[in-house]
Amino acid sequence: MAPHILVVGGTGMLSGFVEALAGDGGRLSLLSRRASTFSRANITGHDVDYYDEAAFVAALDAVGPIDLAVGWFHTLKTGAPRLLAERVGKPGVPGRLFQVLGSATADPARPDRLATAAAVAKGLANCRLRQVVLGFMVEAGASRWLTDAEISAGVRSAVTRDLAYFGGRAGGALVG
Numbered sequence: 001m002a003p004h005i006l007v008v009g010g011t012g013m014l015s016g017f018v019e020a021l022a023g024d025g026g027r028l029s030l031l032s033r034r035a036s037t038f039s040r041a042n043i044t045g046h047d048v049d050y051y052d053e054a055a056f057v058a059a060l061d062a063v064g065p066i067d068l069a070v071g072w073f074h075t076l077k078t079g080a081p082r083l084l085a086e087r088v089g090k091p092g093v094p095g096r097l098f099q100v101l102g103s104a105t106a107d108p109a110r111p112d113r114l115a116t117a118a119a120v121a122k123g124l125a126n127c128r129l130r131q132v133v134l135g136f137m138v139e140a141g142a143s144r145w146l147t148d149a150e151i152s153a154g155v156r157s158a159v160t161r162d163l164a165y166f167g168g169r170a171g172g173a174l175v176g
Contacts, residue, residue, distance in 0.1 A: 016152030133167030
């Protein structure tokens with residue numbers, strides 16, 4: 001049986017990642033405020049805002065067991081990341097949760113931020129946490145934020161390679 005993959009927040013900068021997963025076949029669920037914009041046969045979309053924890057839990061319950069999750073949360077100041085982590089994997093068969101985190105999470109002046117983000121999976125034996133930190137590219141002496149396509153490619157690379165940490169500690173490039 002193909003693994004069940006869940007993506008939270010996959011209609012914006014991660015839409016290329018979701019399209020690539022959809023092209024791979026398998027069971028794919030998408031939770032987002034605009035999840036219904038993806039009309040593929042193998043995508044089950046749930047329009048939900050993770051700030052509405054009751055609706056988020058209902059959507060998680062509706063999709064069922066999760067083998068692999070990728071979550072882009074704008075903030076960890078909501079219960080949604082932990083609620084997701086609690087549903088990843090099953091006894092004896094751990095699943096993986098890839099947190100997509102903003103570049104400020106890896107600010108060397110604030111080393112507590114990565115640890116705070118990692119706490120969403122603390123004590124959960126069935127959830128193997130991975131972190132993907134966004135960053136920027138330096139080209140011709142100037143910096144620019146990553147494009148959505150670069151972010152999607154970087155997240156796909158991190159998932160494919162099953163990297164525990166992917167990105168730059170000082171806001172460096174996600175890809176490469």
